[in-house]
Amino acid sequence: MTDLTLYSMPSSGNSYKVRLMLAHLGKSYRHVGLEDDTQALADAHAAGTLPLGKLPVLVLGDGTALPESNAILCYLAEGSDWMPEDPLTRAQALGWMFWEQNQHEGVIAVRAALQTYPSRAHLATPERMAELLEAGHGILARMEAHLTGRDWFAGNAPSVADIALYAYTHSAGTKGGFEMDRFPAITGWIARMAALPGHVALDEVPA
């Protein structure tokens, strides 16, 4: 596993998930950063480097290109403490990861993106932003309820589910404008995640 190349979008939470996972696992990799607005991204699309047309993509030593951030997390974490061994705990971790992709990302990440990327500003109508704010607070309330009395999302240790949910949640206040002081259990979990040995921040992008 020394021949890994990660195509990632430095500012994107889905890409950050994989960089954070690789850091925790202590795996070395070559990093190719492609921001949304660069020619390099268009070139990579044209060259067929990006299966399914999305970042991140992990390219293995034999050239196999693996897409889908949460699937990459599972691939990398298999056999480590980050992938629960107990079948039920593993299914619960996967459940939160499917929920993240189906319910959480389309609200929490999308509101932040509408505020962050100039190319999407025209979509940020007051009605849409208000709708996303209310929906996001509902999403965060669900996480808050689960974390009340629990340290981690699945089982008694941090797992791939925590990595998947951390990526966009840790910046939901600063980038998405969500009222995070309403969610003390989430705030405590974010602090626990950031204090783990091996943690890297979103902007600690490899050269």
Add this chain to the structure above:
Amino acid sequence: MTDLTLYSMPSSGNSYKVRLMLAHLGKSYRHVGLEDDTQALADAHAAGTLPLGKLPVLVLGDGTALPESNAILCYLAEGSDWMPEDPLTRAQALGWMFWEQNQHEGVIAVRAALQTYPSRAHLATPERMAELLEAGHGILARMEAHLTGRDWFAGNAPSVADIALYAYTHSAGTKGGFEMDRFPAITGWIARMAALPGHVALDEVPA
């Protein structure tokens, strides 16, 4: 695994996934059908039977309630031929399942739902339906490209990924109004899935 209870919505593809998986695995289970518009669903919500507020939910013998259709598939399939053993093939199967929840379901299933459920008819504006039709044909084109020259989504055998994608794709033409004759590889795959021993149709709901 004889004490399984499945809370499922008979007409929903996400619930159908689990019934189809249980049929293929030959596992017996108690079935509780809750349609969207029944008092029983409201009662189940009020009783806290539905974690994350969605169907399906699989309740295990010890009372543990497992939500998220694709996570339930993984839990049930573990150790069977339906869950690829090879780490890369497994990650590719999971990748299609995350894609199904993030990209496919919100278009293919949603357009069908807007046409099917009277309670959602007010959301089915001509603009929305046209937008979903175009987006859905893009989604289906991606599946078509992958299935061209391949029989199954991950590896050389049917897997959890095929179950997850079959649930809403097999009725994309009849319920969603998508032009399926544009996608011969998908049409062939749908026929292969329906011909597998143990297959059950969406409307073959246990009593």
